[in-house]
Amino acid sequence: MSDVATSLTDPALLFAIAVAIAVFATCYSLATPFLERGDLDKRMKAVSTERDQIRARERARMNAEASKTMLRTQNNQSVRNIVERFNLRQALVDDNTVNRLRAAGLRSQNALNMFLVARFLLPFLFLTLAIIWIFVLGNLAERPFAIRILAAVFFAYVGFYLPNIYVSNRVTKRQQSIKRAWPDALDLMLICVESGISMEAAMRRVAEEVSSQSAELAEELVLTTAELSFLPDRRVALENLGVRTQLDTVKNVTQALIQAERYGTPMAQALRVLAQEGRDERMNEAEKKAAALPPKLTVPMILFFLPVLVAVILGPAGIQVADRF
Numbered sequence: 001m002s003d004v005a006t007s008l009t010d011p012a013l014l015f016a017i018a019v020a021i022a023v024f025a026t027c028y029s030l031a032t033p034f035l036e037r038g039d040l041d042k043r044m045k046a047v048s049t050e051r052d053q054i055r056a057r058e059r060a061r062m063n064a065e066a067s068k069t070m071l072r073t074q075n076n077q078s079v080r081n082i083v084e085r086f087n088l089r090q091a092l093v094d095d096n097t098v099n100r101l102r103a104a105g106l107r108s109q110n111a112l113n114m115f116l117v118a119r120f121l122l123p124f125l126f127l128t129l130a131i132i133w134i135f136v137l138g139n140l141a142e143r144p145f146a147i148r149i150l151a152a153v154f155f156a157y158v159g160f161y162l163p164n165i166y167v168s169n170r171v172t173k174r175q176q177s178i179k180r181a182w183p184d185a186l187d188l189m190l191i192c193v194e195s196g197i198s199m200e201a202a203m204r205r206v207a208e209e210v211s212s213q214s215a216e217l218a219e220e221l222v223l224t225t226a227e228l229s230f231l232p233d234r235r236v237a238l239e240n241l242g243v244r245t246q247l248d249t250v251k252n253v254t255q256a257l258i259q260a261e262r263y264g265t266p267m268a269q270a271l272r273v274l275a276q277e278g279r280d281e282r283m284n285e286a287e288k289k290a291a292a293l294p295p296k297l298t299v300p301m302i303l304f305f306l307p308v309l310v311a312v313i314l315g316p317a318g319i320q321v322a323d324r325f
Contacts, residue, residue, distance in 0.1 A: 054226055054227060054230045054231070076110055076113065076114070079110070079113045079114055079117050080110075080113050082113075082117050082120070083113045083116050083117060086120065088116040088117070088119075088120055089112075089116065092116055092119055092120075093112070093116065097115075098112070099243055099244075099246065100167055100168075100171060100246075101115060101167065102243065102244045103171045103174065103175070103244060103245060103246045104167050104170040104171045104174060105170065105174055105216065105219070106167075106170075107244075115163055115167070118162075118163040119160060119163050119164075122159035122160065122162055122163065123156040123157070123159040123160040124156070124159075125159060126155045126156050126158060126159030126162075127152060127153075127155060127156035127159070129155065130151065130152040130154075130155035130156070131152055134148050134151060134152060135148070171246070174216045175245065175246065175247055177214045177215075177216045177217065178214060178216050178217045178220070178245055178247060178250070179247060179249065179282070180213075180214065180282065181210050181213045181214035181217045182217065182247075182249055182250065182278050183275050183278035183279040183282060184210065184213065185206050185210045185214075185217060185221070186253065186271055186274060186275035186278060187275050188205070188206045188209055188210065189202050189203065189206050189271060190268055190271040190272055190275060192205055192206065193267055193268050193271060194268050199228065199257070199267075200225050200228050200229060203221045203222075203224060203225045203228075204221070204222070204225050206221060207219075207221035207222045207225070220241060220244060220245060223244075224237055224238070224240070224241045227240060234261065235258050235261075235262075238254040238257055238258055239254060239258070241254050242254045242255075249274075249277075249278050249281065252274060252277075253271070253274050256270040256271070256274060257270075
């Protein structure tokens, strides 16, 4: 066991493993864009089935037999048993958690169960791995015992928040995709509304046109169209779009559409103004990133370009001085 621990903690072996992981990660990052396949058809198929699910849920609600779940899917029985046995839903779930999962595109009950089980099991898994790495393999042996215990607890803490980090990362990527395509989608919706098409048909047509640019936005628009068709209150369907995306620009548009339907104001003018504001905001963000580029390039230029430039300029002079003396 000591020989195995010594070989596993050998700096040369660890350095070779780190180099191998770095090379694999670099090759994978370079090859991923060429190997990616569009999942638009899969997304649209998943969203199209939600229309039938919404219809069934509303019928059940009218018959006073509504379920508390939002969307029905085929749940993992073992995961659901763990959630029910340890009462994880009451301990870890609140309205913000459900909204964050919806913003990440995880709307099913099974996704919520998987999230809860991950938050429950990952701390114990990370704690076990930390104990093996610190106490069994002998790492951090020169540190005091309290420091090693604190390191193990820190690993468990990381495991507890790792699902939240994954969901936050997914929400950020999804919001960026929706934000980039939102002004163009508003322009297309404005054209459809001015031509006399209803809101549901306009959203459906815009979802078809914008799907190549942002599959996430197309998915949300299709789901909103289904809710507009089957929910008794159209205001709830529009507010759900803002809750699922958690973007201020989308919430402003939904509020404008709600007010236009309530007071009978022209919808085209509101869409035109909001589309221009979204485009201006996107341009401001691009200008902000461009303005922040020179300070970010200062350190790489000092570290990489300046030494080479000095060597090229002063190198011949240094060689001549060395030959003279």
